Amino acid sequence: MSDRDEYRLNRRHLLATISTVGAVGALTGRGTAAYLTDRETFADNHMTAGSVTLALDGVDARRVDLSVTVDDYGFENRDTETICLGLGDESNPGWVWVRACPTDPVADALDARLRVDDTTVYMGSLGGLLATLAGDGDGVLLTALAGDGAPVTPGSDGAVCLTVDVWAPTALADDPDTVRALKAASPFALTLDAYAEQSRHVPTPRRPAMGEHPSFTFPPCTPTGAGSGDHDDGNGGYAISNVSLCTSSPVDPDAVTWTVRDPETGADATGGVDEAFVVTVTAPAPIQYVVVKAGREFRRFDVGGTTTATVSSTGGTLLDAPANFSRCACERVGAKLDDWNGPTGTFDAVVALSCGDEEDRAGPPTNGPPGRSAGGQTATEPTGSDAHDPNDASGEKK
Amino acid sequence: MTHGSSLTRRKLLAAIGGVGLLAAGPRVVGAMGHDPAFTQYTYAQSTGPNLRVAWYERYNGALAEESNRFTAGSALTNDSDSFNASGDDGRFVDVTGPDAVAAGPVLSIPNAQPGDEGLLLIGLRAEGADARAWLSIEASEFAENSLTEPERTEGDTTTDGGELQHYVDVECWYDTGRFGVGGCNGRRDFSEEAVVAAATLAEVSDALAGGVPLTFGLVGDPCIDAGTQRCLALRWRIDPSVANVIQSDSARLDIAFAATACDEPTTPFGGGE
Numbered sequence: 001m002s003d004r005d006e007y008r009l010n011r012r013h014l015l016a017t018i019s020t021v022g023a024v025g026a027l028t029g030r031g032t033a034a035y036l037t038d039r040e041t042f043a044d045n046h047m048t049a050g051s052v053t054l055a056l057d058g059v060d061a062r063r064v065d066l067s068v069t070v071d072d073y074g075f076e077n078r079d080t081e082t083i084c085l086g087l088g089d090e091s092n093p094g095w096v097w098v099r100a101c102p103t104d105p106v107a108d109a110l111d112a113r114l115r116v117d118d119t120t121v122y123m124g125s126l127g128g129l130l131a132t133l134a135g136d137g138d139g140v141l142l143t144a145l146a147g148d149g150a151p152v153t154p155g156s157d158g159a160v161c162l163t164v165d166v167w168a169p170t171a172l173a174d175d176p177d178t179v180r181a182l183k184a185a186s187p188f189a190l191t192l193d194a195y196a197e198q199s200r201h202v203p204t205p206r207r208p209a210m211g212e213h214p215s216f217t218f219p220p221c222t223p224t225g226a227g228s229g230d231h232d233d234g235n236g237g238y239a240i241s242n243v244s245l246c247t248s249s250p251v252d253p254d255a256v257t258w259t260v261r262d263p264e265t266g267a268d269a270t271g272g273v274d275e276a277f278v279v280t281v282t283a284p285a286p287i288q289y290v291v292v293k294a295g296r297e298f299r300r301f302d303v304g305g306t307t308t309a310t311v312s313s314t315g316g317t318l319l320d321a322p323a324n325f326s327r328c329a330c331e332r333v334g335a336k337l338d339d340w341n342g343p344t345g346t347f348d349a350v351v352a353l354s355c356g357d358e359e360d361r362a363g364p365p366t367n368g369p370p371g372r373s374a375g376g377q378t379a380t381e382p383t384g385s386d387a388h389d390p391n392d393a394s395g396e397k398k
Numbered sequence: 399m400t401h402g403s404s405l406t407r408r409k410l411l412a413a414i415g416g417v418g419l420l421a422a423g424p425r426v427v428g429a430m431g432h433d434p435a436f437t438q439y440t441y442a443q444s445t446g447p448n449l450r451v452a453w454y455e456r457y458n459g460a461l462a463e464e465s466n467r468f469t470a471g472s473a474l475t476n477d478s479d480s481f482n483a484s485g486d487d488g489r490f491v492d493v494t495g496p497d498a499v500a501a502g503p504v505l506s507i508p509n510a511q512p513g514d515e516g517l518l519l520i521g522l523r524a525e526g527a528d529a530r531a532w533l534s535i536e537a538s539e540f541a542e543n544s545l546t547e548p549e550r551t552e553g554d555t556t557t558d559g560g561e562l563q564h565y566v567d568v569e570c571w572y573d574t575g576r577f578g579v580g581g582c583n584g585r586r587d588f589s590e591e592a593v594v595a596a597a598t599l600a601e602v603s604d605a606l607a608g609g610v611p612l613t614f615g616l617v618g619d620p621c622i623d624a625g626t627q628r629c630l631a632l633r634w635r636i637d638p639s640v641a642n643v644i645q646s647d648s649a650r651l652d653i654a655f656a657a658t659a660c661d662e663p664t665t666p667f668g669g670g671e
Binding site (some may be wrong): 036037038039040041042043044045046047048049050051052053054060061062090092198200201202214215 | 446447448449450451453492493494495501502503504505506507508509510511512513514520529539543546547548551562566634636638639641642644645646647648649650651652653654655656657658659666
């Protein structure tokens with residue numbers, strides 16, 4: 001067989017070949033039929049989640065810490081802080097809640113004003129302002145402070161600016177104890193927390209409080225302490241800053257003696273501690289009662305005419321008295337252990353009290369510069385001029 | 399279904415649907431495909447299956463998109479009459495291929511929030527020949543995008559991938575109506591079967607990316623008769639309890655349909671049936 005014969009097709013081969021081709025065709029046809037398809041594709045669909053982001057002075061944060069320092073008396077010496085709360089440019093509209101934490105209780109002696117976009121919405125004590133902004137611990141709706149409580153729109157145009165003015169009323173000039181405590185506690189930290197929730201699908205703002213909001217409550221506020229002048233003892237109490245001995249007859253202050261005692265053991269701790277929580281006092285005349293000032297509190301201890309009494313920063317009867325009450329805490333006469341001095345561990349002075357003049361006793365504070373007190377104490381705090389009507393003032397001190 | 403009956407369940411359903419629609423007017427009879435009044439297209443049987451689609455999209459209850467705008471027809475509404483009439487009037491369209499309308503994305507949600515929900519109602523029409531329809535849903539391109547402060551606060555530290563696909567709930571069912579009556583209304587009746595169990599977008603994608611045949615709740619005869627249409631509903635929702643972890647996250651979603659011969663057992667999408 002020649003080579004050519006190798007290519008010769010006999011009928012069997014041809015049939016086989018045809019058969020094979022047919023088989024392939026059949027298979028191909030089967031396969032082709034399987035892939036006769038039509039396709040319709042909805043492609044390139046996208047879903048992107050939106051966002052709700054706070055903008056506190058333009059910063060995406062949920063807490064801002066402000067700090068105020070008061071250097072002198074009077075509204076004109078106020079410290080002013082402004083914070084603009086809103087939502088980021090890319091945020092969705094939302095309900096914005098703001099909550100203030102309390103600061104050092106001694107700051108209640110300071111006055112404060114809150115303006116919302118230049119509208120005064122609060123005037124009173126700093127403590128009262130913070131309490132207002134604290135709500136019941138779950139804050140207040142930002143736009144309800146001076147508006148209709150509508151959702152905040154994103155961007156700087158929708159931001160709500162809060163301006164807090166804090167100043168020392170000139171009446172404090174007559175209360176050096178409080179002034180000293182204020183100075184020790186200064187500067188005062190003002191912590192504001194903010195929370196925003198989308199308004200879409202939330203037609204009514206949900207107060208961020210346990211039981212009212214399923215997923216959010218403000219974090220607890222950090223406990224606050226007091227300044228070095230009236231130190232918190234770590235157990236929630238404050239040290240004694242002055243002691244007034246109220247007697248029936250005048251007392252020679254030089255004849256008054258006192259002893260600081262360990263509040264747990266009663267042992268003499270005079271000179272060994274920089275804070276006094278328990279003091280034993282002895283007077284040359286019968287003591288009717290003693291008034292103790294500790295922190296912002298005044299406590300009365302009825303002694304009953306003995307010449308020696310032991311008083312503390314936590315006992316006795318809590319009095320509802322103005323901040324400058326200790327300027328003349330006795331009804332008539334007595335003596336006052338004044339101005340506890342921590343570094344030396346002593347009272348700076350023992351002075352005679354004569355409070356027969358009702359105007360001298362816890363009278364209305366004056367706005368003038370501080371002068372010599374009825375007890376002969378000279379206020380050493382810086383003075384300020386008379387307070388102006390804050391509503392008429394617009395200047396700020398940052 | 400009676401054993402030995404010459405009626406398939408599909409035909410029975412169509413008949414039931416026809417009965418249900420009779421009251422709507424004589425034109426609707428043709429809408430079911432048994433007596434088409436007219437068609438815009440002519441197809442040779444040899445060209446194989448031909449699938450056309452119509453759809454509407456609702457976002458938070460509002461109509462966002464519908465396909466009759468491409469044929470200058472009245473907007474599709476949430477009932478089978480609307481879809482049937484559109485099918486009869488030749489308003490079902492191609493969205494893929496040379497005759498495709500410029501549909502663009504049918505689902506474009508740039509600002510989804512917890513509490514949002516949407517519905518994509520798709521009518522599938524077999525033109526020229528009976529067809530078996532297949533569905534593929536594939537989610538991809540998961541992205542974290544920016545990591546917002548609220549996300550970081552919730553402990554989200556991922557920089558890629560995002561979490562949105564795990565928090566979008568998807569439900570896909572045959573919107574055939576109650577025992578074949580009604581349908582295409584976007585409301586799931588207890589008798590309407592799901593294509594796949596309701597799950598998250600990621601889970602649904604895992605289940606459907608390879609393609610599954612659409613049975614429309616019928617056993618043994620899943621074809622769409624030539625000249626008729628059936629509806630498939632896809633509902634998505636972000637639960638209001640979903641928190642900040644999804645902020646600014648994104649995902650892509652491709653929804654593909656294929657038509658094959660009725661006896662074709664193999665998915666045209668490359669996955670297993």
